Amino acid sequence: MLRMSTLFLRTLRDDPADAEVASHRLLVRAGYIRRAAPGGFSWLPLGWLVYRNVERVVREEMDAAGFQEVHFPALLPREPYEATGRWTEYGDNLFRLQDRKGADFLLAPTHEEMFTLLVKDICGSYKDLPLSIYQIQTKYRDEARPRAGLLRGREFVMKDSYSFDLDDAGLQASYDAHRAAYISLFDRLGLPYVIVSAMSGAMGGSASEEFLAPMDVGEDTFIRCTSCDYAANVEAVVTPVPPAISFDAQREAIVHHTPGTPTIATLVEWVNSDTELRHPERDWTAADTLKNVVVKLRHPDGTIEPLAIGLPGDREVDMKRLEAQVAPAEPEPFDEDDFAKHPSLVKGYIGPGALGSDNASGIRYLVDPRVVDGTAWITGADKRDHHVIDLVAGRDFTPDGTIEAAEIRDGDVCPVCASPVEIARGIEIGHIFQLGRKYAEALDLTVQDEHGKPATPTMGSYGVGVTRALAAIAEAGHDDLGLVWPREIAPADVHIVVAGKLDGPQFPAGERLAADLEAAGLRVLLDDRYGPSPGVKFKDAELIGIPTIAIVGRGVADETAPTIEVKDRRTGEREDIALDAVVAHLVATCRS
């Protein structure tokens, strides 16, 4: 039994000044956590109870799915990460340190290498597969800017699983098993979530989905359809391809002298103001212009390749989407020196005439998927102060391919059902993806197949942010008064508030109720303090957020029909229950 009179706890009347988001503010104010280091937190008894509950739910769901728990050190040697290239690829976000002899170590941000090596150590036969193993471990990332309390720390707890299968069908089955386990896991945690398509990015691999808890404080932007269930991370959004248009109806492409049109807006205005150039049926818009942006790609082997991207002039290039598309290469700005090396590019007037492998610049030219055959564009004429109008894709120019690099906007068309999509923000609480053989190959993991030949297993990787999920639950379940925990992870089932005089019946009644509830198997927090006034105790109970509050107050003083008030923290509904029925009532409430 937890007693407020002795609990190691201090609640705060005021919000801490350094906490912005609700979860951070309330977890500190209600005495669950305290900041201990930049991006690191200490856990107080209430917080640690909640943490262990979240961890327990995660563990139970993993075990139920048939995955086995292992545990690795967080402090690891450099060599395995050197072998996979991540010692350098991970960049500044990796915590690196040295031992007294000067040997390099790291604090692991994830454990792909160690899992792979352990399987290599233990498994030699295809008969050992499929295998899914997991750990719940503290992870370290040297975040440039830790923020939002537990939502983004430099030290945090993650459950990471890895699956090992012989072939793609097996990997898909392991992936599906994790997906199903995550669904029941997040359901049990009482977290709202959406599953979005994602890019596997620098981790390599193919299929990938993120579990996002949709909320404004989230750092991930995703889109979801307003009518069907399509949802995707911005990086993974697919632009619907419009049908091709016949060339027959299109006019001839003509180059015009267009002085004083430095921006898309002025260009459009200029075209619309010329009676000759106006479309009879509608005005030209920024979306009719074809903007060509040139970047440099730095490939992992160090080579630099220029790349031109053509997209409708009303949209910007979304760097995140571009990076996801060109990974593992990294895009860099095309600077003045680069322009000097490519005299066929006229800055501000770059057009398809100069772009593409077959044209003057020889620069690879990829366009937005909306640029289909037969679409007519206003675009640069590769000559200062000149633009070309009615340049038709497929007739007047042929790009080298398409690329998903244009920004996504509210109201864009859903690739599945063509309804408008909306942009939302979410907290990434889980991520599952199919890694493939990148790590197995880099670390030389093979097993013998049924013919005695070496086979390289294919892997999946699956993460749940345990501490982050806890914070997300606090974000999703709080109100103006404080935290509101789902029962599954609350630090107790019932918070008993004793409100009465020392010599009255309340204190003994509170003690008895607490003992009876514990005997019935419920977890109890008893506010047995006498000093604080009832108001303080009510406020603390609301702040702490245990789902059911039982008030032992003036009701029990009624000698003929003593009652205890039972209050639901979430709804605020209160009900007077006869003293002799209250244990059964609370047990029923807490078990339902």
Added chain:
RNA sequence: CGGGGUGUAGCGCAGCUUGGUUAGCGCGCCUGCUUUGGGAGCAGGAGGCCGGGAGUUCGAAUCUCCCCACCCCGACCA
């Protein structure tokens, strides 16, 4: 890493512009008395390297420079 803001008691803040008593207020904490259904009252008290360092000055919380930390925006980010 760029831009902006803030560091004064456990928490929230004032004081700084214009340097000068013993650095102040509210909450919390300790002692005593009163009080107990919505953050109680009275009285007494403890608690500060004024983020750190270097300067300017007879004298620095206050002015100057450097550093550190925290918050916000951006960049970054399984």
